[in-house]
Amino acid sequence: MIELAVLGLLKESELHGYELKKRLRDVLGPLSSVSFGSLYPALARLEAAGMVKAVEAADTAPAFPMTGSFAGEAAAFRTARRLSRRGPRGKKVYGITEDGERRLVELLAGPADDDRTFALQLVFCRFSEPDIRLRILRQRKVALEARLHERRHTIGNHGDRLDRYTRTLIEHDTESTERDIEWITRLIETEEETPA
Amino acid sequence: MIELAVLGLLKESELHGYELKKRLRDVLGPLSSVSFGSLYPALARLEAAGMVKAVEAADTAPAFPMTGSFAGEAAAFRTARRLSRRGPRGKKVYGITEDGERRLVELLAGPADDDRTFALQLVFCRFSEPDIRLRILRQRKVALEARLHERRHTIGNHGDRLDRYTRTLIEHDTESTERDIEWITRLIETEEETPA
């Protein structure tokens, strides 16, 4: 999940952790975003696997404002030392590698176990071929239809035994899924009409 | 999350783990259900905390359908032997304690961080007072409106910079949230009309 998110965003542009999280929040919504507790370990994992690498920060702020004091000078020096692979203010900027790009294509074509994974596949599907794009959408439709079928089954079995609140919850959920299916169906049609 | 689910279900009736999971799946849907890897540790935690306890399986199936065969009789006998704190077939049946009931009321009134927690609060809200029920619904509405506001904000900021797929995703998500708000609004109205 996070793997796909990070690789997709880094394919767009080089970023550091904090920015990565912000972009992800915009796409996925404030909920269902990722936490730092997952993001930084994930970045470390990906770096160890050679799919991302820390890049020279294109350091757009070359002017170190001199403080005039010894302490200031010393601090500036210390800061400068730490910047071999870091941008200003200790930022660590990551970029995607060729291995990472291959992995991204793999993840885009792979199964979408949960809603968030599908959302990410859709957001980054422009990095894959048209036939893969269609596959993603069709797989999603199948998954949604299966979900709907199970819900109807549940209602059919013990719909009358359920209390008022539970019943309205399940009914609302069912309607939401129906709308999702209509939406994805329209997406598929649009995609099919699009010239190759 | 799981804590609320287990306590709520056990307040309804005494159950064993496997059955607990099945009921949960019916309510929450096949996705967003809980796995055994969370359920059994959670049951152990709750038992250690004295909120649930293993009960004498009240063996509600007094009528062992006689098989007519000797093998059937023998199997039934063997089964009957093994039942100290377990129901038929090694099932471990749990019940809720008084501490557990207090905790349940607490969790019902508490904040619903994610969608699943809200779903559970709604399903079990019949175990709480009418004013708490209303509070749950209103809190949910506030949360949904905040979500909607953030989404609109995102679109307003960089809606034009987003690619086709991302934009349709966010738009669909926004519409879903709007429908959720309409639904919860209707629920609140119904609840307010209900005589105390």
Add this chain to the structure above:
DNA sequence: TGATCGATATATCGAAGCGATAGGTTGTGG
């Protein structure tokens, strides 16, 4: 000037969740 505040940024910890898997039991059909 400096004091403080909020946003930016990296990182780690413990708790809790998940998917896979491995057991063991019971009922069913061949």
Add this chain to the structure above:
DNA sequence: CCACAACCTATCGCTTCGATATATCGATCA
């Protein structure tokens, strides 16, 4: 009688989360 599916409990390794620690930068204001 056996094989097989469904039932049931349980644990392992890994991922994720939420909270927290730490530090820097920029702006506001006394």
